[in-house]
Amino acid sequence: MRANRKRRLVIVLALVALVAVAAGLTLYALRANINLFFTPSQVAAGEAPLGRTLRLGGVVKKDSVERHQDTLHVSFQVTDFASDVEVSFDDILPDLFREGQGVVVVGQLDADGEFIAQQVLAKHDENYMPPEAAEALKAAGNLPDGSVPSS
């Protein structure tokens, strides 16, 4: 390789390395803001701000969903299998919402530690399955819908 080509190769590699380091440091500095949601454990540890709009992510706890008879009001607990957060919501839930399903809830945390949701988003995991396979898993006592933590 001729000398000037080698020099250009070094310049190109240095450029990419430099930009990668710059991007890496920026993202590292912003890491708290890039996370889409707080986990229930972070809420329990007091890391989530009160009275500000934030997102809470986790799994809808088994047997925690209570629907109001006459209104859309629904309350449920979001868990990460370490801590739980009580959530109340007054609007239409997405189709994928069910117990054991991963969700991201947008709303505010009030002083009692209850989460007042404005929007509920269902999170789909990386598993896809035909209905028959899901039935077979269910028959074997191994529910596919998140009764075991998926990650």
Added chain:
Amino acid sequence: MWTFVHKLGSPKWCHALCARLQPGFWIAAGLLLAVGAVWSLAFSPPDYQMGDSYRIIYVHVPAAILAQSVFVGMALASAVFLIWKIKVADMAATVMAPFGAAMTFLGLFTGSLWGVPTWGTWWTWDARLTAMLIQLFLYIGVIALRGAYGRDDQGAKAVAVLTLVGVVNIPIIKYSVVWWNTLHQPATFTLTERPAMPASMWVPLLIMVLGFYSFFIALTLYRLRNEIMRRESRTRWVQALAD
């Protein structure tokens, strides 16, 4: 081996090679896309939770994979151009950009169509989605920067540098679902583990991905020939071809 690589740098030889390779890739693309589309839409089973709406992945996943592969291809071509001053590499980077931008847009668009029934929203500022949007802007920036310099290849160096800077975004897209909490799910396919879906679902998806790749290669060869002809239009061999 090295003589072959060196020959690739010759516009005339590259032009001829593209012509020879093209038909094979067009046929492969046509067959794979036809088989993949029919299989994935009509024969693969529905998902147990999402029903038929999950079928968007048969377009969404290949488009997203291509959006990233094309940019890596452009970055490699740009590096070759900057280091060895091979003009054909710059021409290849030029013709790849619009296809990559189209695939990025398709990935974002199909993703948001799928997001409405599944997540309950068109868009959320999650790390994966935002990084992909930045990728679209990078593509548009690369195309615009080249356009700003007009028809000559004066802007080639600036475009190559921008492409190399932009390639840093690719690992960020890839690992965004691992590094941060996102609404977007992690990858279903990894090189190290079994896919998180049965063969009746992933085989047609693999066929679609290969079909998209074949289509991309065929289109790039076709457009590269045109680009070579356009930029080398003053040379004797192109004029001889035109006569």
